[in-house]
Amino acid sequence: MSAKVSIRDLRKSYGGVEAVRGVSFEIQDGEIFGMLGPNGAGKTSTLECVIGLREPDDGAIEVCGIDARKNPTEVKQRIGAALQTTSLQDKITGREALELFGSFYRQRVPSADLLKRFSLEEKADAPFDTLSGGQKQRLALALAFVNNPELVFLDEPTTGLDPQSRRELHGEIARMKGDGHTVLLTTHYIEEAEQLCDRIAIVDHGRIIATGAPKDLIAASKLTQLVSFETDRPVAAAALQKIPGASEPTVDGVHGRFRTRDISRALPELIKLLEAQPVQLVGLVVGKITLEDVFIELTGSKLRE
Amino acid sequence: MNQPLREIVAVTLRMYLRNRMALAYSYVFPVMFLLAFVVLYKDEQPLLIQHMGELFTVTILGGACFGLPTSMVSERERGVWRRYRLSPVSPARVIAGTLIARYLMILVAGALQLAACMIIGGWTPEHPFQLWIAFSLVTFALLGLGLVIATMADTVPAVQALGQCIFLPMLILGGVAVKLSAFADTPWVLHLSAFFPGRYAVEVMQQCAKGTGLAPAWFSALAVILTGLGAGVAGAKLFRWDAHQRFAANRNRVWLLAALGAWALIGVGAEVRREIAPPASARPKLRPTIVPGKTADTTPAPVAPAPATNLVPAPTPAIPVTTTSVPTQNPAPVTFEVKPNPVVTAPAPAPEPAVVQTESLSQPASSQPAAVTPPPASAPVVAPLAVAAVPAPAAPTPWRAYNKIDFARLPFASVPPDNGNETPIAPADEAPDLSQQADLNAVAANLKTWAPGKVADPVQRVRNLMYVASATDQAQAFLERHLPYLIMDTLRAQFQDEELEQILCWIANHPAEGDHSAVFRLDELGLLFSVDDWDVPEIRLRNQWYSIKFVWWLLGW
Known part of the structure; x- marks a missing residue:
């Protein structure tokens, strides 16, 4: 299997605080890879460096075989991302948002398909500020899929959602794997990581302290x-x-x-x-x-x- | 326009149209300014045409300094721009789309404002296509400033603070809401205003609305373009997607100098070109260079100009005050009766038996010479004239008998000051702005064929020409402070200085005499007012004051 994402010795500091301290990992094609850690562990900083929202201080990032630090625009053509909170203009509708963001890509999925897939048809023409938290997050996922990406980045996608919405999103993420998408997921819900991810990296204080499939991590545990x-x-x-x-x-x-x-x-x-x-x-x-x-x-x- | 750009523009416009507050701000605000301008300039005809540059600039400033950065910073704070950043769209496209959308909003506001002004004032812009170009240039220049504000401000309240820092000085000191001519006596404000793009924005648009068009206003147009370029470069370099990227930590903040440098450059350019306060030697050609005693008689007047109380120097014998009506060169269709004014003191020396019925300048009819009495400081020298139907008999011309002693007895100290509301005259070192200059040129051209300025009787001719300045003053019209220079030039082109001094002295002493029908032909000169019910006595009074000022001027005092 070829590595869809390859990160080597990634470092990022804010002022005097080292948020990411030499993180390295690989994600294979078709894999759901989870980064599990408490708030402030460095998961989001790592992910934001990979998707081009932040400029890392050091390290190598290769996404879909492209050097993401040298050619971030080309990488963005191939990836989709949903952040912890997605903010759009208050009065923009889901359909308009999908049309707008779709226009930025070479390849695009019709808005109607995405609205249907993410169960947003009824709310397609409702202003963003009238959507519920779950609907907003589903729209964020739809936006992440607007270019039919090879690789999807989800930053704590279920944080703040009610159990029902969370279950629905888990279903969507599982479907991504079924469709052959590669997914990088950050979360601080252990059961979410355990349920959804093929492999997990446990992150703490800016470092990855363990990587592996959930069952392997448990099996390797010295606990009684x-x-x-x-x-x-x-x-x-x-x-x-x-x-x-x-x-x-x-x-x-x-x-x-x-x-x-x-x-x-x-x-x-x-x-x-x-x-x-x-x-x-x-x-x-x-x-x-x-x-x-x-x-x-x-x-x-x-x-x- | 490519698809991403088109989508950004379309979405931005849709968001704007769905935001009632933004709509209200963009369209109610300009309407309020429009109404304020209507109230301020209600006496001008055609209404508002001389103020379109100011009106448009205020509208554009509002949209550019507040509307644009408020919406940009608000979206950045909410994380909307962060979402854009996740996509491959370039910052240049996002900025361009946002600016184009804002330009279209401002253009609509400007078009509505123009339409309202055209309906209210009953005029059309003289160079409509150039006006659109000028409006667009100014809009993009000021939107550039708005972009800089958006990149500097970390929060929406900071936008308000920064916006006010640009908006208010530009409005008050930068020649946008307050005409720069109001600061004629405060040169430092004029110099300061040269560094504000607002005055150039006003100028370039005003010239297209009513004036000579873009070409003569090339410096202003260049200043506007430079402002836009400097701000655009600074805004692009300082651009940030994320609210977490604070301005203070922005390594590119040195690029702010590009915007400030453009302001400095145009200010220095204006100073070098003497666009601000040109020296006397560089005054426009319509400004007369008064050389006392252009004629053979260059002897200084024996009596120095003095306050009213010193009008009669000690060694000079008291000059009799005329007591009866003075003959006019042309029988006047309307004559005047003057209210008795016991404190009036200005002597009216008449070498011939006077037959004045104007008591404002003379004592009641008497065969005895009357001693000149200094007036109380607060008393008017010449009382306003009131209309009465008293026929003025024709008589020989006596004005040639006036001499420098008579000139010296004119109540120079009692005429209103040049910087006041009545009979104002712009300082010699204050050039008319391009718009005013264009109108002055038009009036000067029309004066060459204006029949009242060609009548055979020299006194009536001078009187008619003086009406041009006096009526403009009474109407408080656009050119009132600059027209006296043009009138003086016109008079001096026709008369020797000494002869002119004598005629003016005569008019000053006999303001109620002569024909005033020329007052009703001022529209032939293309002056921007049309008053059918002139207050003729008031105009005659102003003719008297201007005559006294002109004599003073000619004598080099």
Whole structure:
């Protein structure tokens, strides 16, 4: 697979503050790549440097095989972008906005198609300031697709949207992948990144601290899973220590729990132990390691809304 | 126009038409100025034609210094321009589209304003095509300034502050809302105004609306173009898409000098060309260079000009005041009765038995000479004349007997000052502006064939010519401060100075005499007023004052 985006050692400072500190990554063709990090981590600065909204201090940016720092206009012909908040003139209608922005590109998708695709037909002639947040964001996505881009950049596209609008947008983004588009998505919603992205870069303090598919990141985590169970009779706590890899075992009457890094080995051992007592298992809960757990493990802090 | 540009223009215009506040500002504001101008210049005929340059400039300034940057900064603050930046459209296209749309809005406002003025005033512009060109040049020049404001201002309130910094000085000191002639006595304002593009904008458009067209106003047109170029370069270099890019942090802000440099350049150019305050040697040809005593008699007057209280020098015997009516050279169709005025003191020496019935200049009829009494400082020397049906008998001409003693007895100190409202005369170093000069040239050409200026009787001829200045003054018309120079030139072309001094002295002493029918033929000169109900006594009074001033002038005092 060829790299659609290749970033090497990207740096950007504002005054004395280093917002982006040597970021490097690649995005393959047809991939949805997520940048996950808290506010102020440097995600948006990185994305804005790539799409030409900001001039980086240093680093190389190649988009669709074009040097974006030398030929930003040509890059803009091939990409589409939706920012965190898209502001248009208050009184412009969706149809007019699509016609206006469509006129800036060599290749363009008919406005009617975009209005239909993004469910904006009913609001096509409504002024921008009368649209809801979700409708505005759908219009922003429609604008990002006005030139049928090879590559789409979405900067926190669901921030501030209600759950319904967020679900709708997730559907649109999943459809982009289905249509073969390459997408770079920034977000601070872990579940969004986990649900939508093929690969994720975890960004903190201007650096990428981990990159990979969500399941690989979780698998690579050193975190332990919590196993909780309930039995028909009390179990001796000392018995739990016989389970290989179990740690922090506790028993409170019929309720017991322990931690393990190897759930596939620990669970058969637990069943075997209870049968030997003999004690009957009434309930069992295995705590899943989430991407958030991984994030906290890597960054030492929770994601901030 | 390519498609992106066309779309930007179309969308900008649509947004503008959907914004009621912007519409109101763009069209109500010019209408308010139009009404203010109508009120201010209601006595001028044709109405407003002499002020189209000012009116248009105010309208363009409003749209350029406030309308354009307010909308640009507002869109930038909201992030609209950031969205443009995501696309491959170039800043040049965005700027050009925005400027073209704004130009069209201002053009419509100007066209409506012109149409209203044409309907109200009943005139048409003399050079309509050139007027459109001039209007367009001025609009793009001032839009350039608006662009600079938009790039400098970080917020909409900052636009208002910066806009006022350009708008108000241009209006008040820059010759836009206040005629520069109002600052005739304040030369520093005239010099300062030379550095403001507003005066050139007014000039170049005014010349096309009513004047000689673009070509003679080439310097003003050049100044406007330079202003636009300087501002355009500065605006393009300072342009920023994003509200986060602050002006103070803009590395290109040195380019602001391009805009300021253009202002400085045109100001210096105007100074070099003496467009501001030309020295006496560089005055226009219509300005007379008065040389006292052009005739053989160059002896200074024995009596220095003095305040009214010193009109009669000690060694000079008291001059009898005429007491009866003085003969006129032409029987007047209307004669005058003068209200008794016991404080009137100006002597009216008459070498022949006087038969004056004008008590304003003389005591009641008496065979005894009357001693001249200095008037109280506050008392008018000559009382206004009132019309009465008293026939004026014909009589021989006595004016040749006047001499320098008689001249010295004229109440020089009691005539209104040159910089006042009555009988004003522009300072010698104040050149008429191009528009005024054009009108003066037209009047001068018409004077050559004007019948009242050709009558055989020299006194009546002088009186008729003096009416031109006096009536213009009474009408407070456009040329009132400059016409006296033209009249003086015309008189001096026909008379020797000494002869002229005598005739003027006679008119000053006998203001109520002679024919005044010439007053009703002033329209033949192409003067810009048409008053059917002239206040003839008032005009005669002004003839008297101008005569006294002209004598003073001829004597070199």
